[in-house]
Amino acid sequence: MALITLGIETSCDETGMAVLEDGQRVLANSLYSQVIIHRKFGGVVPEIASRRHLLKLVPLMESVLTAAGLDLGGIDLIAATRGPGLIGPLLVGLCFAKALALARNIPIVGVNHLEGHLYSACFNGRVKPPFLGLIVSGGHTELISVGAGFRHRLLASTRDDAGGEALDKVGKAMGLPYPAGAKIESLALRGDRQAVIFPLAIMKDGSDDFSFSGIKTAALLEMRKRKLTPRRRADLAASFQEAVCRQLVTRTLRVARRRGVKHLVVGGGVAANGRLRRMFQEELAPGEKIFFPEKGLCTDNALMVAYAGYLRYKAGQRDGDALEAKADLKIT
Amino acid sequence: MRRTITSHSPQETKELAARLAGQLSGGEVIVLSGDLGSGKTCFVQGLAAGLGVRGRVRSPSFIIMASYHGRLHLHHFDFYRLTAAVELTELGLEECYTAGAVAVIEWGEKFRSCLPRQTMWLKMEWRDENKRTLKFGRGFTADHFAGMLNA
Numbered sequence: 167m168a169l170i171t172l173g174i175e176t177s178c179d180e181t182g183m184a185v186l187e188d189g190q191r192v193l194a195n196s197l198y199s200q201v202i203i204h205r206k207f208g209g210v211v212p213e214i215a216s217r218r219h220l221l222k223l224v225p226l227m228e229s230v231l232t233a234a235g236l237d238l239g240g241i242d243l244i245a246a247t248r249g250p251g252l253i254g255p256l257l258v259g260l261c262f263a264k265a266l267a268l269a270r271n272i273p274i275v276g277v278n279h280l281e282g283h284l285y286s287a288c289f290n291g292r293v294k295p296p297f298l299g300l301i302v303s304g305g306h307t308e309l310i311s312v313g314a315g316f317r318h319r320l321l322a323s324t325r326d327d328a329g330g331e332a333l334d335k336v337g338k339a340m341g342l343p344y345p346a347g348a349k350i351e352s353l354a355l356r357g358d359r360q361a362v363i364f365p366l367a368i369m370k371d372g373s374d375d376f377s378f379s380g381i382k383t384a385a386l387l388e389m390r391k392r393k394l395t396p397r398r399r400a401d402l403a404a405s406f407q408e409a410v411c412r413q414l415v416t417r418t419l420r421v422a423r424r425r426g427v428k429h430l431v432v433g434g435g436v437a438a439n440g441r442l443r444r445m446f447q448e449e450l451a452p453g454e455k456i457f458f459p460e461k462g463l464c465t466d467n468a469l470m471v472a473y474a475g476y477l478r479y480k481a482g483q484r485d486g487d488a489l490e491a492k493a494d495l496k497i498t
Numbered sequence: 499m500r501r502t503i504t505s506h507s508p509q510e511t512k513e514l515a516a517r518l519a520g521q522l523s524g525g526e527v528i529v530l531s532g533d534l535g536s537g538k539t540c541f542v543q544g545l546a547a548g549l550g551v552r553g554r555v556r557s558p559s560f561i562i563m564a565s566y567h568g569r570l571h572l573h574h575f576d577f578y579r580l581t582a583a584v585e586l587t588e589l590g591l592e593e594c595y596t597a598g599a600v601a602v603i604e605w606g607e608k609f610r611s612c613l614p615r616q617t618m619w620l621k622m623e624w625r626d627e628n629k630r631t632l633k634f635g636r637g638f639t640a641d642h643f644a645g646m647l648n649a
Contacts, residue, residue, distance in 0.1 A: 178560075252561065305560035326539055327557045335534055335559075379557070383535035387627060493561060 170236065171243045171479075172227075172266075173472025176259025177251025177279045178305070181222040182468030185234040185241075189476040190290060193234035195469045198222045216254035223262050238270060245475020248276035249495030250305075256491035264489060275475040276489045280497045282470035283433030284312055286459040289473055293457045298427045300418050302442075303434035303465075304330035304347065307376045307414075309421055310497055312431070316481065318497050321421055325369075326379035329410055330436045336385045336406050340399055350403045351439055357404030362388055364409035366416060374421050381409050411442045415449055422454070430456045438464040501643055503632045504625070511537050511630060512544030514646055519548025521645035524570045524598040527614055528637075529606030532622030537630050538604045541622065542574055545602060558604075571599035578605045618642075 168187050175182035185193040198218075231237060246263030249256055260276070267274035283306075284299040298321075299310045307324040327335070330347050337346025342353065364384055367377040385406045392398065414436075422430055436442060438461045446456050463470060505511040528545075530538040539557045546555045549568035558564045558576040566572040573594040594601045595614055606613060618637030622630055634643070 250561070323554070324556060325554060328560060331557060331559055339534060379535075379539065384627075386533070386535040390624075494564065 169242050169476070169479075170234075170240055171245055171472045171476045172230075172241045173277075173468040173470075173475060174223075174244065174246040174259050174263045175279075175282070175466055175468040175471045176219045176223075176255045177247045177249070178255060178466060180466045181219045181226055181259075182466060182471070183223075183226045183230045184468040184472045185230050185236065186469065186472040186476060189473060189480070192469060193236070194230035195467065196226060196230050196233070197467055198226055216252075216258050219255050219258045223259070238266075241270065242272055243475065243479055244272060244274040245277050245472050245479070246274065247279045247282065247471050248489060249492035250279055251493060253491060253493040256493065260489065260491045264487070273479065273484050274486075274489065275478045275483050276485045277471045277475045277478065278495055278497055279466075279471075280306065280308065280310070281316075281318070282474045283459075284310060284318075284431065285474045285477060286433050286463045286467075286470040287431040287457040289459070289463070289469070293429055293431060293455075296427065297429035297431050297457075298418065298422045298425070299431045299433065300414065300437075301434040302329040302414060302432070302436040304328060304334055304345075306330075306434055307378070308497070309374065309376075309418060311425070311427075316478070320497055322374035322376065322417065324376040324378060326377055327382060329376065329378055329414060330434070332378035332382045333407065333410060333436070336382055337403070339386055339389060340394065340403065347436070348438075350407050351441065353400050354404035354407045354441065357400030357402070359404045359408040361398075361401035362405035364405065366409075366413055374417055376413060376417060378410065378413070381406070381413075407439070407441055410436075411439070411445045414442060415445045418446075419449055419454075423451075428454050430454065432456065432458050433464065433470075435465045499634075499638055499640055499643070500636070501634045501638070503634065503646070505537070505630045505632060507628050508537060508540045511540050511632070512547065514632070515541045515544030516548030517646045517648070518642060519545045519600075521642050522549070522570065522600050524600065525596065525616075526600050526618060527595055527616065528600070528602045528618045528620060529613065530602060530604050530620050530622060531607040533624060536622040536624045538622055541620070541632075542602050542604070545600070546572055546574075549600065573599055573601045575601065575603040576605060577603060577608050580605075580608065 171186045173184040181198040184195040244263050244267045246260050283301045295312045295314045297312050299312045301308045307329045309322040311319040333347035337350045342349040364381045367380050543555045551566040551568035559578045564574045619635035621633040
């Protein structure tokens with residue numbers, strides 16, 4: 167008999183729900199994005215985000231069940247994000263998930279949001295562990311060794327700003343609307359990538375960690391030095407995006423080659439960036455392969471949560487009442 | 499007591515903050531204001547090091563608040579993405595103003611009315627690529643400066 171998983175994602179801006187059959191067939195995948203609300207306020211508003219999640223969970227569940235042609239009795243497993251993220255939205259989603267599991271007397275599996283991103287490129291058997299995973303978004307920049315049996319090891323992360331955060335902040339300073347990081351990409355299409363040369367942050371201790379705060383400051387300095395004409399604005403967007411991508415690609419490939427890993431996976435919102443995808447493809451050596459999730463699965467979504475939860479369930483994980491949300495949940 | 503100190507590098511900013519940490523005894527609330535890239539997170543990294551926090555202090559813009567444990571607890575807030583004071587209640591901000599803890603708030607000036615009277619105000623200004631002016635305002639004492647300037 168088929169195993170139907172209901173995935174629930176509420177770690178930050180998006181309320182997501184997905185229905186997944188046997189870990190491979192998507193019966194429904196829906197997202198209620200708060201981007202428009204946040205645009206009005208110029209950023210994320212946690213209090214409003216929590217309340218929106220609360221308001222949207224039930225209607226969203228009804229709509230994914232209808233889309234999947236099921237009623238609640240057809241759900242066999244609940245998978246819900248338990249961290250990392252904003253604590254308010256996490257609590258709202260996880261409590262809802264626990265109540266649902268309890269009421270229906272079905273198993274629940276808590277999912278690490280980062281694991282969702284890591285495994286979203288694996289969906290439908292495109293790639294399997296072991297691989298080297300890079301997660302890069304507005305809140306994360308992490309390089310993780312992913313082994314079989316959920317053996318994860320954090321190899322490097324950012325020392326200051328996340329990659330997507332640097333893109334967002336520089337974009338906002340340039341006057342781009344929320345989410346400014348994504349807007350940089352379209353502006354960059356009209357700019358010269360070589361117009362401004364940003365340094366590649368080198369760690370003095372030779373570590374593989376990332377750092378984006380220095381180039382963020384350098385980009386802001388550029389804006390102070392000269393007036394931003396439309397031409398210079400596009401050039402700066404292209405050059406800054408180039409610098410962020412260059413650092414991500416260089417570090418990731420260096421670590422992969424040192425460890426002799428041939429398969430790479432990139433997830434998170436910045437994985438949707440076309441320039442990052444192209445640069446990785448350009449720099450790959452023979453025998454190396456890179457996998458990106460479908461563009462719609464890069465940013466936060468519930469399908470990745472359903473899928474990671476399904477994999478964990480198949481591996482024997484069962485969570486109970488003790489399942490708790492954790493804002494700074496680590497990957498293990 | 500007010501005073502201006504110039505830092506010539508991120509390292510110098512961190513060392514200054516680490517020496518300030520030595521003068522803190524818990525219960526302090528420090529607001530860091532200044533543009534993007536003026537070194538606020540860098541200052542907090544120094545403060546954390548001075549409090550004996552192990553592990554990495556990153557920009558909390560995305561998660562809005564992060565807590566660390568050292569000689570004292572350190573609660574690191576970032577109001578960059580916040581737009582309304584009502585949210586501060588939800589964040590449990592007031593619960594963080596306790597003895598045994600230091601609360602440091604980037605972009606705290608956005609919600610002046612929510613901050614306690616004893617708040618210490620530090621404004622960071624950008625001079626050039628490496629140089630920053632640190633303007634210590636209300637809340638800082640002679641002891642704080644003595645600690646910071648005794649290299």
